[in-house]
Amino acid sequence: MAYWLFKSEPDVFGWSHQTAKGDAGEEWTGVRNYQARNNMRAMKVGDLGFFYHSNIGKEIVGIVEVIRESAPDSTTDDPRWDCVMVRAVKALPNPVTLEECKVEPGLEKMALVNNTRLSVQPVTAEEWAIICRMGGLPA
DNA sequence: GCCAACGTTGGC
DNA sequence: GCCAACGTTGGC
Numbered sequence: 001m002a003y004w005l006f007k008s009e010p011d012v013f014g015w016s017h018q019t020a021k022g023d024a025g026e027e028w029t030g031v032r033n034y035q036a037r038n039n040m041r042a043m044k045v046g047d048l049g050f051f052y053h054s055n056i057g058k059e060i061v062g063i064v065e066v067i068r069e070s071a072p073d074s075t076t077d078d079p080r081w082d083c084v085m086v087r088a089v090k091a092l093p094n095p096v097t098l099e100e101c102k103v104e105p106g107l108e109k110m111a112l113v114n115n116t117r118l119s120v121q122p123v124t125a126e127e128w129a130i131i132c133r134m135g136g137l138p139a
Numbered sequence: 140g141c142c143a144a145c146g147t148t149g150g151c
Numbered sequence: 152g153c154c155a156a157c158g159t160t161g162g163c
Binding site: 033034035115116117118 | 144145146147
């Protein structure tokens with residue numbers, strides 16, 4: 001099982017939108033970047049991901065679960081792009097900010113910190129554990 | 140609102 | 152296949 005991180009602008013589609021979809025989940029549409037798409041194609045049902053708010057908040061606010069593997073993105077006719085479906089699992093009791101990630105030992109290699117433009121990115125098990133702890137979730 | 144970083148496009 | 156121009160993302 002793998003770990004990921006999804007970025008979204010909260011005023012377009014934020015954590016509250018995701019939780020409103022409940023267990024039915026929602027397609028993670030709109031990715032138009034090969035690296036991000038390739039990451040989605042590597043996802044399996046049951047993989048977990050962090051939900052990050054870019055621009056506003058700049059913090060990891062919750063955890064989502066992949067509930068459908070990559071399939072064509074219904075928001076475009078361009079066959080190059082597809083997307084997974086995710087559902088909200090739980091919110092972080094204490095959202096973890098970008099600022100905290102930047103200074104936390106063990107997180108300096110995260111794409112979140114040094115490749116700010118990648119909107120869907122892999123997270124290592126070590127990074128996952130560190131952020132869960134910072135976010136107030138039991139390990 | 141600005142700008143740096145980066146990805147993509149298209150001319151050659 | 153190279154590279155300049157352009158567009159977009161996202162932190163500040």
